[in-house]
Amino acid sequence: MTNSIGIRRAEQTDMAACAGILNRWIDATAWMPRVHEHADVERYYAETVFAERIVLLAEDDGEIAGFLSLSDDHHVAALYIDERHRGAGIGARLIDTAKAMSSDELSLWTFEHNRDAQRFYEHQGFEAVRRTDGDNEEQLPDILYRWRGRKVRA
Numbered sequence: 499m500t501n502s503i504g505i506r507r508a509e510q511t512d513m514a515a516c517a518g519i520l521n522r523w524i525d526a527t528a529w530m531p532r533v534h535e536h537a538d539v540e541r542y543y544a545e546t547v548f549a550e551r552i553v554l555l556a557e558d559d560g561e562i563a564g565f566l567s568l569s570d571d572h573h574v575a576a577l578y579i580d581e582r583h584r585g586a587g588i589g590a591r592l593i594d595t596a597k598a599m600s601s602d603e604l605s606l607w608t609f610e611h612n613r614d615a616q617r618f619y620e621h622q623g624f625e626a627v628r629r630t631d632g633d634n635e636e637q638l639p640d641i642l643y644r645w646r647g648r649k650v651r652a
Contacts, residue, residue, distance in 0.1 A: 503588060505595050508553035508565060510544075515562040516553065517543040519578045526581065529611045533635050551575060554595055556588045566592040568599065574606035593622050601647040610639035619643045 508516065517540040524530050547553060547567050556564045564579035574596060579588050596604055608615040624643035632639050
């Protein structure tokens with residue numbers, strides 16, 4: 499990886515690359531069940547994620563290295579970094595950008611099995627605020643994390 503990482507808003511033409519990063523992560527993660535076929539993930543990204551959320555991209559010399567999806571209510575719905583770009587600070591740059599856009603609070607869910615993600619989010623200042631036994635479509639236990647920025651005055 500080079501030092502040429504850039505963050506930008508995604509465009510519709512970036513949708514397939516983002517869905518591909520997610521699909522490759524699901525395929526490579528032993529504990530993650532495949533609930534939707536590859537084409538269904540792409541369709542969901544085209545019809546829902548890119549239509550209803552802000553999607554931020556991290557690019558390395560023009561190649562999409564990762565992405566973050568942020569809803570209007572400051573919820574990080576997705577953060578995935580392509581395998582060969584992990585560990586280079588790209589996730590932190592995307593989270594920092596989302597924090598700057600939502601200076602009071604961010605929330606996100608991560609799976610209990612995803613210990614690397616938990617360590618990452620805690621390092622980024624997120625705190626676990628709720629746990630479930632798997633009331634999601636994957637039926638896997640998960641954890642709600644929240645980050646609070648500036649103090650809100652009463």
